[in-house]
Amino acid sequence: MKILLLLLIFVFLAVAAVADDRGETDSVAVLDSTTVIPQSEDTSLSLRLDSSLVNNDTLNTLDSLSEEERALVNLEEKYLEHQEERARQILPQLSVFDSLVNWFTSPRMNRRADIDRSFYHDAGDYFRFDPSFFVLEHQVTPMRKTVQLFGVGGNRLNLIVNGNRFEPFEHIPEPDGFLDLNDIPTALDNDVFVLSGPIGQVLGGSNAVASLITRPKAPDSYRSESALLADKGGFAYAFVRGRYSKKFTDGRLVDASVGYRKSEGPTTDRQRESNSYHYYADMFFPLRGNIGFRAWGQLDDRDGPLIVVRPEMYGATIKRNKFDRSVRLSFTFDDSAHTSRYEIGYKHLRQGSYLTGESNGRFDKTGHGLFMHRQWMWGAKVLSARIDGDYLEYDHHYNKYNRSSGEALLQIGWLRKGWRWAASVGSAWVEEYKFLPRVAGVLFREGNNSLIVLSVGYSERAPTLHELHLRFQKSFLYSSDGTVYADGGNSSLLLEKQLVGSLTCELGSLANRICISATGGKITDGIDWTNKLISNDSGSYQFFQPDNGDVSFASVMVQPRVGISDFLSFVGGASWHYVDYEDSDSIAYTPECQAFSGLELHYFWKQKLLDLFAYGEIVYTGTYDGYDEKGLGETAVVNVKLSFALKDYRMHFVFQNILDNQYRARERITFPGRFFYYGFTWNFLD
Helix, strand or coil, rough: CCCHHHHHHHHHHHHHHHHHHHHHCCCCCCCCCCCCCCCCCCCCCCCCHHHCCCCHHHHHHHHHCCHHHHHHHHHHHHHHHHHHHHHHHHCCCCCHHHHHHHHHHHCCCCCCHHHHHCCCHHHHHHHHHCCCCEEEEECCCCCCEEECCCCCCCCCCEEEEEECCCCCCCCCCCCCCCCCHHHHCCCCCCEEEEEEHHHHHHCCCCCCCCEEEEEECCCCCCCEEEEEEEEEECCCEEEEEEEEECCCCCCEEEEEEEEEEECCCCCCCCCCCCCEEEEEEEEEEEEECCCCEEEEEEEEEEEEECCCCCCCCCCEEEEEEEEEEEEEEEEEEECCCEEEEEEEEEEEEEEEEECCCCCCEEEEEEEEEEEEEEEEEEECCEEEEEEEEEEEECCCCCCCEEEEEEEEEEEEECCCCCCEEEEEEEEECCCCCCEEEEEEEEEEEEEECEEEEEEEHHHHHEEHHHHCCCCCCCEEECCCCCCEEEEEECCCCCCCCEEEEEEEEEEEECEEEEEEEEEEEEEEEEEEEHHHHHHEEEEEEEEEEEEEEEEEEEEEEEEEEEEECCCCEEEEEEEEEEECCCCCCCCCCCCCCEEEEEEEEEEHHHHEEEEEEEEEEEEEEECEEECCCCEEECEEEEEEEEEEECCCCEEEEEEEEEEEEEEEEECCEEEEEEEEEEEEEEECCC
């Protein structure tokens, strides 16, 4: 291990040195979303000299000047030196992540307009606008929301928030391996990209199946960007968020947000109130010369009940308490032209998931790590080389397990008009599993009336310590029929191998276009949570455990967008999935097809400077089975949103399931008809 790390460090520094020699002679100027443009004037100083004091003749004859005039010339020289130093500090910050996002995505792919047109409670709702993904809620009010990718189960989604990976952790009874997207902060999200296939791996992710990429709004001036966002609805639902972004004249950058959410279930007599808090900050501080300091951190804390299974049959209600804390602290070193950057830093992870009730558990993760990052421009290319080393401790209250791991990753993007490409090559190293290679590439072209994105990737992942060492436990979770519930880890799990490809084609303008996307691949020894009925001499129990199994999948999606008139537009989409699990005939909560259609009315009331919006959609989900109940889905739900915007203020009214249909998204729980809520977004400091 030590020899490997030394070798990787040597290669890292050698490549960086070669790039320094070659890159400074011909570099491409890449303006990223974090670009900071130096000001021509210093607003903090107002010193001005008479023009007669700064011409060449006067400067060459300082002896003929009076002491007062000579002092003014010295002040001018110091002022110019100060301006040059300030200009060096606030040159555009080099960010390979932002460069790759800018050049290998498109406004066509940004979901921001869809989100504003319709509605969202959390990051899981970002996927509602692409029928390739199945969004599943535990109940009508936000409590737990998961997203299934192309009919494939398990955790195979990259979450990248402004260049940082998010890897939430929670254990629940009837585990499915999915991430709870309720726990992802959303207040700062301005650019939202839901990307199919391995393109997210090129942008820094570790999975090849799909990715969610979000970025805050980059201030286009030195004034603050801020907002207060609030929602209030039935079943005690309330969600308040605040965000603040600012670019300072001395080069400092701040992105910060805070949020609080409360919700209850359809019945409140069983103390089902859930509370969650979100804190997020990403800050950069220029220090002396070209040295800077970056601090990134996020905290998510939630407590309350989790309605686990069969609430209509008096199934158990489990109390959950979970938290997620991540911190990254680093120093940056830029060259004088800001065409290359070193970054070295420390990262810390602390996660906990505690359950009390019929099913008990106390699970903790504590991690520490170091990382080195090198970014630079080389002609028309941007490159990034990164080395990470991590130590993780997993504690399930009865025993502790630890793991050492590392990762080396090289990213390169060729930034040019027309056809362009990007690739990532690297390998993770995990104790007991050794090397896990990862490679991905994307080919991209965008014209005025067309878009083509082709990506192919291969990735391997090791089972988590939780999947390996979850302690076996039985409980009477299914109190209605006497069936015993049990879950546990699997110490025999093998590496998972993903080989995935994706092709997206769009024809037409932004207002009138059609998108066709196809994604498919083979997952060898895929790690998925399965459930089996185990019978022996002591009785029977329903057992949930992670197992390996091969998975083949393919998904096709068609999504048109039509501008019917100046104030009316149509958007829709449909998808079909083929999924073949080698060891299972069917997988719970896996619809074969999905579709939606929506109409938006937008009218600008010129006399009042008021924008009026109305949006309605029909969402259809094909039939699927739960763990116990068959024939779920096959339901059409109608949602309506009314809103108006006046300058920096926008208010909305949302009617989910406005036709008051009684339907079941999960087994043994009927969603209780219409759900109404209202809210506003106010950019109060801008």
